[in-house]
Amino acid sequence: MNKLLTSIYKEGILLIRDIEGVVIMFVMPLILVIVVALLQQKAFTGISEDKIPVVIVDFDNDALSSSLIEGIAGSDMFAVTTVQGSDSLMLDNAKRNVADGVFQIGIYIPQNTTNIIKSRAVSMVQQQIPGAIQSNVNDINIQGKIHLFFDPVIKQSFRGIAKSTLMQFASSVETRIIFDAYSKFIDALTNQTSELEFPEKPAIEFSEELVSEFTAGIVPNAVQHNVPAWILFGMFLICIPIAGNIIKERGDGCLARLKTIPVNYLQIMIGKVVVFVGICLIQALLMILVGIFIMPLLGLPQLQVGGNIMALLIVSVASGFAASGFGILIGSMATTHIQASAFGAVSTVIFAAIGGAWIPVIIMPAVMQKISAISPMNWGIHGYYEVFLRSANALEVLPDVSKLMVFATVCITGSLFFRKYGKSL
Amino acid sequence: MNKPVVVDIQNLTKIYAGRHEAAVKNLDLQICEGEFYGLLGPNGAGKTTTISVISSLLKPSNGNIVIHGYNLNDNLNKIKQLIGVVSQEIALYNKMTAFENLYYFGRLYGIDKGYLKKRIDFLLDRLGLLKYKNDKILSFSGGMKRRINLLAGLLHEPSILILDEPVVGVDVHSRNVIREFLKEVNADNTTIIYTSHIMEDAEKLCSRLSILDYGEIVEQGSPHALITKHSDCSSLEEVFLKLTGQNLRD
Ligand SMILES: Nc1ncnc2c1ncn2[C@@H]1O[C@H](COP(=O)(O)OP(=O)(O)OP(=O)(O)O)[C@@H](O)[C@H]1O
Numbered sequence A: 001m002n003k004l005l006t007s008i009y010k011e012g013i014l015l016i017r018d019i020e021g022v023v024i025m026f027v028m029p030l031i032l033v034i035v036v037a038l039l040q041q042k043a044f045t046g047i048s049e050d051k052i053p054v055v056i057v058d059f060d061n062d063a064l065s066s067s068l069i070e071g072i073a074g075s076d077m078f079a080v081t082t083v084q085g086s087d088s089l090m091l092d093n094a095k096r097n098v099a100d101g102v103f104q105i106g107i108y109i110p111q112n113t114t115n116i117i118k119s120r121a122v123s124m125v126q127q128q129i130p131g132a133i134q135s136n137v138n139d140i141n142i143q144g145k146i147h148l149f150f151d152p153v154i155k156q157s158f159r160g161i162a163k164s165t166l167m168q169f170a171s172s173v174e175t176r177i178i179f180d181a182y183s184k185f186i187d188a189l190t191n192q193t194s195e196l197e198f199p200e201k202p203a204i205e206f207s208e209e210l211v212s213e214f215t216a217g218i219v220p221n222a223v224q225h226n227v228p229a230w231i232l233f234g235m236f237l238i239c240i241p242i243a244g245n246i247i248k249e250r251g252d253g254c255l256a257r258l259k260t261i262p263v264n265y266l267q268i269m270i271g272k273v274v275v276f277v278g279i280c281l282i283q284a285l286l287m288i289l290v291g292i293f294i295m296p297l298l299g300l301p302q303l304q305v306g307g308n309i310m311a312l313l314i315v316s317v318a319s320g321f322a323a324s325g326f327g328i329l330i331g332s333m334a335t336t337h338i339q340a341s342a343f344g345a346v347s348t349v350i351f352a353a354i355g356g357a358w359i360p361v362i363i364m365p366a367v368m369q370k371i372s373a374i375s376p377m378n379w380g381i382h383g384y385y386e387v388f389l390r391s392a393n394a395l396e397v398l399p400d401v402s403k404l405m406v407f408a409t410v411c412i413t414g415s416l417f418f419r420k421y422g423k424s425l
Numbered sequence B: 001m002n003k004p005v006v007v008d009i010q011n012l013t014k015i016y017a018g019r020h021e022a023a024v025k026n027l028d029l030q031i032c033e034g035e036f037y038g039l040l041g042p043n044g045a046g047k048t049t050t051i052s053v054i055s056s057l058l059k060p061s062n063g064n065i066v067i068h069g070y071n072l073n074d075n076l077n078k079i080k081q082l083i084g085v086v087s088q089e090i091a092l093y094n095k096m097t098a099f100e101n102l103y104y105f106g107r108l109y110g111i112d113k114g115y116l117k118k119r120i121d122f123l124l125d126r127l128g129l130l131k132y133k134n135d136k137i138l139s140f141s142g143g144m145k146r147r148i149n150l151l152a153g154l155l156h157e158p159s160i161l162i163l164d165e166p167v168v169g170v171d172v173h174s175r176n177v178i179r180e181f182l183k184e185v186n187a188d189n190t191t192i193i194y195t196s197h198i199m200e201d202a203e204k205l206c207s208r209l210s211i212l213d214y215g216e217i218v219e220q221g222s223p224h225a226l227i228t229k230h231s232d233c234s235s236l237e238e239v240f241l242k243l244t245g246q247n248l249r250d
């Protein structure tokens, strides 16, 4: 125990003396997490709950416009701003705002649009039962027009979605007006007020569910994905300084000296692991703080850490162990610093790519989703997803945690093996 | 010689992986308690190899090492506690201070904190380094590093001190301080085994020595006995040149 504390003491001193290296280790992933979250925010918008800003210029000010506004505002896709009146300046203004990107969609409902629908409904009733209603309109093909304008950055596919959503609202309003026209006619016919009510909800309801082999039903946003992704990336990047530490120790002859001292090499290794896991934890904490406090300042959603701090800590410690163990293995295998940095960097990038740090596993092709299951980074990211998105408890993150710990153990055992049977010192 | 044998090298052979020639061939050597034993020889003679095997840094290809009656294969930790090893390289952490380095190694030997601190001060003072106690190794001169390197092998008061070229690359003053210090340590009944290329030192310091060449002992005995035996030589250096020839070895 004393010897373990002693080796923690030494690793701690060495780490503090190399403060520039530590700062780089912390700062780089912090910059990465912010930059990439900002870059990916648009990409994630499609699958996240971020609202799209919409301006509605309402010159109709009647049943159609009010139910359209109500409907659009009620859907969780849009954030609605309404402008009412009849001044054409308002329309120009709204268009300019869309062009400037203040709003992504503009909807212009001209005057009398509701009236056009009403006339058409009346015409329909009249055509079927001539003379049923006293009216001078008689054009069944009369058509109103709603104008849409889009911010050019909006994708074609998304324009289609927006348009069909609006069409759906418009046609439900139209149905309702037609229904009203008929029920008025029936009232007139039977000479009493009918109890007929247009149903609140549509006859057909859709249920949706995201199905994948990934944790069912959880979809991260840009922040919830990028924070874990770059925590893991940052941790695995630490393998380079760890490997450097071991190679330097070997090159200096210090490792040879340690071999002449009656101390179990495992204790020295554990000393390193403890210190580097500590670094990994500090790094995870910094990233999480950035997610909570800095990201919202940049217009990104705030990181939700879920409710289980214990599980969060366990996932972080296990990820740190896996990353440190990996660094120790590289340090024991590589003979030069250049070898270690090259191998460390490349393998970190590969782990990140297949582990879903850049492209979330959930949107990977099925084959890649299978392959990603072998990347320790994926286990870690998945563990964080579980905690952040589902408030998983310690027991529920156990599968990911045990995979990470087994990986760490295999790496450290491998490095002991290398020390024993590898090249002589 | 009635003192007990503390280092018994029996039929030691070391062949490095990928080499045909043995670096050390069938070496037999007994070193007694309290001796100041020199291993001399030209570059590549096998001195470091021999010392590395005794210090358990290298596994022998053949042969047996017994230290204080313990077999090296079976009592590694026991033996590590009995020997102090000072390598040819400066095996110190550059970014740590002299004290931190010594404290670290001392604690790994299991030395009690309070006693260790006192011992570090004592040893640093003895080698004129106390005022640099809290300076990083990084800022030390070659001679100062050598001295700290030496102290790191002595913290646990080993019964046998094994030194590989302890004075290489140091100035005359440092060399003198180290030499005097080693004499003192030896006088305290610590057995010393050391390698050197400086015949003058060896002649002054060693109670006995071996001259190695091509991994084999070509001559051994006290400096005085060797010079007497080779009557045409007036110094150890002449004996050395006579036995190992005048050709360069590497
Ligand atoms: N790690 C190694 N791998 C292969 N051969 C080695 C290794 N270390 C030493 N040798 C070879 O073994 C032989 C003995 O080397 P050793 O280092 O023991 O000599 P030495 O007497 O200490 O020389 P020097 O005075 O130069 O330090 C040399 O031929 C050397 O080239």
Ligand SMILES: [Mg+2]
Binding pocket: B047, B048, B049, B088, B164
């Ligand atoms: Mg040598």
